[in-house]
Amino acid sequence: MNTYDIAVIPGDGIGKEVVPAALRCLEAVADIHGGLKWNWTFFPWNCEYYLQHGEMMPEDGIATLKQFDQIFLGAVGMPELVPDHISLWGLLVRIRRECEQSINVRPAKLLRGLESPLRNPEPFDFVVVRENSEGEYSQAGGAIHSDEDELVVQNAIFTRRQTAKAMKYAFELAAERRHSVVSATKSNGIVHSMPFWDRVFGEVGAAYPDAAARSVHIDALCAYLVMRPQQFDVIVASNLFGDILTDLGGAIMGSIGIAPAANLNVERKYPSMFEPVHGSAPDIAGKGLANPIGQIWTAKQMLDFIGLPELGELVLGAIEDSLAAGVKTRDLGGSATTEEAVSDILARLYRRGK
Ligand SMILES: NC(=O)c1ccc[n+]([C@@H]2O[C@H](COP(=O)([O-])OP(=O)(O)OC[C@H]3O[C@@H](n4cnc5c(N)ncnc54)[C@H](O)[C@@H]3O)[C@@H](O)[C@H]2O)c1
Numbered sequence: 275m276n277t278y279d280i281a282v283i284p285g286d287g288i289g290k291e292v293v294p295a296a297l298r299c300l301e302a303v304a305d306i307h308g309g310l311k312w313n314w315t316f317f318p319w320n321c322e323y324y325l326q327h328g329e330m331m332p333e334d335g336i337a338t339l340k341q342f343d344q345i346f347l348g349a350v351g352m353p354e355l356v357p358d359h360i361s362l363w364g365l366l367v368r369i370r371r372e373c374e375q376s377i378n379v380r381p382a383k384l385l386r387g388l389e390s391p392l393r394n395p396e397p398f399d400f401v402v403v404r405e406n407s408e409g410e411y412s413q414a415g416g417a418i419h420s421d422e423d424e425l426v427v428q429n430a431i432f433t434r435r436q437t438a439k440a441m442k443y444a445f446e447l448a449a450e451r452r453h454s455v456v457s458a459t460k461s462n463g464i465v466h467s468m469p470f471w472d473r474v475f476g477e478v479g480a481a482y483p484d485a486a487a488r489s490v491h492i493d494a495l496c497a498y499l500v501m502r503p504q505q506f507d508v509i510v511a512s513n514l515f516g517d518i519l520t521d522l523g524g525a526i527m528g529s530i531g532i533a534p535a536a537n538l539n540v541e542r543k544y545p546s547m548f549e550p551v552h553g554s555a556p557d558i559a560g561k562g563l564a565n566p567i568g569q570i571w572t573a574k575q576m577l578d579f580i581g582l583p584e585l586g587e588l589v590l591g592a593i594e595d596s597l598a599a600g601v602k603t604r605d606l607g608g609s610a611t612t613e614e615a616v617s618d619i620l621a622r623l624y625r626r627g628k
């Protein structure tokens with residue numbers, strides 16, 4: 275029996291609804307497999323915890339998390355009560371940084387049974403590899419003066435080590451897929467970091483002669499993802515560009531509620547963290563309307579990462595079977611509740627797993 279110790283942080287809002295749904299699917303997968311066991315440990319770290327304790331997680335929170343095999347997270351954020359920079363930087367970004375989860379992997383695929391908001395799209399299937407530890411999301415900067423003299427500086431930080439690591443991961447991934455890597459750049463406007471980004475892309479790409487590699491400016495890339503997403507295989511992007519591209523990826527798939535993400539510690543020194551692209555969706559929280567697919571697809575990414583890709587495929591297959599049968603939550607134009615959606619996916623998982 276292979277046992278996995280997983281730290282579970284449901285977080286805020288719909289995180290508390292979609293995380294239990296995905297855990298039920300992971301339990302079903304363990305049932306089907308027969309030689310796999312999950313040990314869940316739940317952590318109540320979220321904005322309510324912050325309002326009670328003045329911090330998003332206890333002092334030894336990161337040290338505690340580092341003892342687990344993986345981390346499974348919903349979403350954090352209660353913007354009406356806690357400013358987003360506190361909730362995100364106090365928990366999510368801290369975990370990503372201190373567990374050295376420097377690669378963020380976000381697939382976007384036209385799922386069977388789903389209609390994209392694009393008109394007559396060809397089937398698309400691409401993965402955004404986002405540098406996850408630095409870039410535009412840096413703490414380097416500060417503010418001085420006030421009123422009309424107020425001055426704010428926000429620095430973007432790019433290191434060769436992390437830039438090259440994200441690019442190498444993208445090329446390795448493309449070698450298992452369709453051998454194409456596009457780099458998101460903006461070297462015509464950002465004159466220091468982006469020419470550096472392009473140069474490292476050329477250097478890393480030289481070691482992968484079988485891959486078709488090209489750079490595309492981020493603005494044009496956004497337009498291409500709307501006009502012909504089927505042309506893309508692996509896209510490598512900086513922290514901010516990757517963040518924006520993957521909301522776009524979610525949108526063209528049909529809903530941000532289905533988009534998955536994995537924050538990987540590729541060295542496997544510390545746990546990786548699996549969380550969907552979407553946030554805590556306060557507008558629909560507590561109403562049973564949340565689409566659980568983003569969180570369940572994220573569970574598939576966890577299965578892939580721990581070396582059980584056949585079980586990951588089982589999960590994605592069950593999701594597609596359910597969508598193809600018309601079981602859709604409101605964000606996808608249907609009327610299924612979270613419970614109805616997850617019950618249907620579970621039934622189809624067992625059917626496939628027989
Ligand atoms: N990983 C994270 O923890 C994370 C990521 C993004 C945003 N946030 C936080 O979440 C809060 C809300 O942010 P936001 O409104 O910008 O983004 P959001 O992703 O929470 O919601 C955007 C829109 O998409 C809808 N939506 C999102 N997920 C859905 C799902 N699973 N099913 C159906 N509809 C869904 C919401 O109802 C909303 O209309 C903020 O506090 C923000 O900082 C957290």
